[in-house]
Amino acid sequence: MVVCSFYSSEHKQVWDDFIADSKTPLFLFKRDFMEYHADRFNDASLMIHEDGVLLAVLPASRKDDVLTSHAGLTYGGLVLSQKVKADAVLTCLEAIASFTRAAGVNKIVYKAIPFIFAMQGAQEDLYALFRVGATLTRRDLSSVIYLKRRLKLSKGRKWLIARAKKNSLVMTKSTNWEGFVELLSSVLERHDAIPVHSAAELALLSDFFPENISLRTIECEGKMLAATLLFTFDTVVHTQYLATSEEGKEVGALDHLIESCIQESQENGVDYFSFGISTEENGRQLNSGLIAQKESFGARGTTIDFYEIALND
Template sequence: MKCVAYSSEYRQAWDEWVASSRTPLFFFKRDFMEYHADRFQDASFMFYDEDKLVAVFPASRRDGEVVSHGGLTFGGMLYNAKVRADTVITSFQVLLDRLREDGCTKLLYKSIPHIFADQGAQEDLFALTQQGAQLVRRDLSSVIHLENRPKLSKGRKWLIARAAKFGLESSDSDDWQAFHDLLSEALERHGAEPVHSVAELRLLHERFPENIVLKSVLHEGRMIAAALLFRFGRVTHTQYLATNDEGKEAGALDALIEKCIQDSAARGEKFFSFGISTEMGGKVLNSGLINQKENFGARGMVLDFYEVDLK
């Protein structure tokens, strides 16, 4: 098996492989991975067995540490349905040998949660443990199983009804500046700021208009609640949620989230994902944040980080 460093000449082959893989997520495509290429040194690889592509590995490198991928929530080896366990194990052996040859000292592997796979896709976790990987971080995320959803809490129902009483409705939006302003205001209370700029949000939406969708609630022409959704086919994920004091009082964000959940179910999707509620590298649970998600019927799913010491 050969391990080949990714370069632009392989762009089409890479994207076609991602689309045919068991985890065909749009943010593994090069148009997404490279929008912030100035911030991350690409260290992606492609694996060939007798000149036949069998896997791709989205990754970035910082000094001697390789991460899968530094600019993504998670990443990992991407295989299609034809690839079997023995090939997966071999590909990891080849990868680690290559990283050592390149002078790397550590591999941080952010595993892909099972809900994003069209088929079983966890041979990589077995292969990692075979290579001495250690679990170094575990975040707690929240997911609604749409075919078996717990009931809304009474508090959520009350707020959703309140929004209806005020006549508030959600709709698609392309006002990225207003959204960024609202999000910045919401994050500022917690001493944070948006990861993406207005220009980056607009660019990514233009590249992936079916996958990156902005929903908002307006009152008297002003945005008071918004949700930036990543649609992955079988899963809709809330990349950002934001509201202001007016929106909170009126239940605007609650009504917006519920509408997004119902739309996801109507499209025949399997899961609705809220993302993590852990802080400080998974060491601390934000109880207030996860309680809000659980009130919509979301329950726990972990995001695991594995480390291989290449020394």
């Protein structure tokens, strides 16, 4: 019999061990990452067992009568045991719907994990969502480079990278979180936005996950010209943030930084280099200029999908 229960702190080690050996072993789903901003979200993560064996977990948060997987993460669908097969995933999702309905939830917002992060086939959940009548409500377009068959750089991008090299600019690994957040803030404020993470949070997270979270910068005479926060997974390197100063733009610092990170990822045997989404207004608007920049490095599209399950229709 399949049963659901809410996660509690006493299960932290069990949860983390399960994530590490799952089909999608992403450090984002480890409790230390999920809980750094616990004050902002009401955790409602689920654990799904069959006859005492943990089959799946669902990183989730709750606000009023809506359960979201997870509001503090870009995605957070069902994380499945490598042994779980299609029939069991159907049963898991049905059990989740029944359990959360009984707990007063009227709607589940489900953010599917993109296939590039999976170590095994892991999209049984998309079929299960179809079977329970879930509705696709949002689709963001993300950009990734398949590093084993990379497309060529555009001529304009090559020119800017060559300009940066001519100025002897070199990528370095950094821990200057304060300087990074200051640079990033100056970029985002032009769009009336602020960074999601503070310098203190980034320092804390990098201490928790030193192999997964790192800062790459290009500096000149003590000035940070360009920087990116990298999230490193088993199969993917992802640019969580990208930022450059006006001076950095002039000398091609960001272009050189991105290309250096891509080449480093290739050398480390990673499959995909990810830039993140270029969509706005819940996926309804494509930022053509932003995605063109990513495509000029050889990136092409993959989607991040949002579904809704109405529990009381």
